[in-house]
């Protein structure tokens with residue numbers, strides 16, 4: 001059979017294509033006079049070649065691999081963990097549960113393994129990975145934290161680890177450039193999930209792990225989500241949804257907060273809101289007497305992902321060239337379901353949704369704010385009937401994935417939690433994810449129905 005380089009393939013997120021009831025990815029492959037062969041592609045291609053025509057030298061659209069042919073699921077038993085640890089040591093990829101979301105892990109010191117993480121996710125090499133370690137002292141093997149920044153590092157590590165805070169700082173020289181995307185700095189965290197900690201300890205290496213979803217899609221909060229996105233890839237998935245550990249698995253439901261200790265500027269820069277609130281970071285610095293010397297700065301990071309994303313208001317948009325250097329990888333379209341998604345707004349200037357449009361709309365509510373619309377919608381879920389952001393964060397990503405399963409849905413409308421729960425400390429992180437899921441688009445539901 002003729003061969004081509006699958007590494008050259010670029011996975012493009014596209015709407016679901018139901019083929020025999022299973023989800024497929026579409027890959028664009030640069031082809032120069034030969035076809036793709038080998039592995040699970042062969043069967044798919046031979047079936048497709050009867051329906052599709054292609055010519056050498058042009059872009060070839062190829063339907064990818066069906067789920068379950070590539071990935072294996074490992075149980076959270078002694079054997080399963082040992083198997084997963086061995087795979088990591090040997091340069092393989094292992095998805096594993098944390099208290100935030102599932103991560104796609106690789107030996108952080110193995111450049112080839114790190115590259116596989118990028119290609120498996122379809123993630124641009126400009127977006128650095130974070131490293132997971134089992135203790136603060138192991139973290140100090142990854143970041144170079146002597147001198148002034150060390151005091152801040154100690155406060156954050158002692159207060160928030162194990163837990164959902166990623167600390168970015170100057171990288172130790174042995175950290176691969178691929179991992180840090182050439183930034184010279186690296187993010188590190190100690191996760192609070194017992195299975196994650198055991199895996200990292202048994203592997204005996206620092207574990208690089210982005211969220212285990214395809215790039216730009218909704219982050220995974222259970223093993224099935226990982227399989228749905230990456231099941232075609234040769235990875236292992238350590239199942240954290242089993243009795244005994246399930247109570248720890250993704251209990252925050254959104255990713256860690258990412259902060260950078262900038263020693264030169266004496267700043268703690270908040271790049272990504274997440275499991276740890278900005279308010280609790282400020283409190284920790286204050287209690288330690290460091291809030292005067294290190295100020296907290298939140299970086300605006302609403303960068304449109306591509307031309308197809310509707311631009312946000314000019315004042316929230318920052319030129320990619322600037323943010324590209326300071327906050328790599330912060331794209332506005334992120335956590336997005338495969339359906340046009342909007343934030344509900346009362347703004348009379350916003351695009352308006354007519355009553356009949358609701359019949360094709362899936363609503364994700366908060367605290368029952370749109371419950372009166374429920375009978376008129378195609379689908380309705382409340383992220384938190386009791387109206388707490390913690391609960392809504394836990395269910396958000398699973399609910400976004402659920403919207404993709406609703407037959408006949410044209411769009412998703414999500415409640416504006418920032419408006420509905422302004423005094424909730426967790427609201428800003430949750431609102432960030434919802435804003436990105438909606439690519440900043442807003443819609444007004446005009447008709448008030450009794």
Ligand code: TXA
Pocket residue numbers: 098100101102103104127128129130164166168180183185186187209210211212254255256257258260271272326327328329330
């Ligand atoms: O909760 C989490 O953080 C999960 C679990 C698996 O630990 N991981 C995760 O990784 O969300 P990822 O790669 O999806 O997101 C990490 C974020 C990205 O936005 C990346 O751009 C940023 O952290 N980041 C990583 N290293 C950085 C660096 N050196 N400078 C600035 N931002 C960095």
Ligand code: MG
Pocket residue numbers: 210211219
């Ligand atoms: Mg991610």
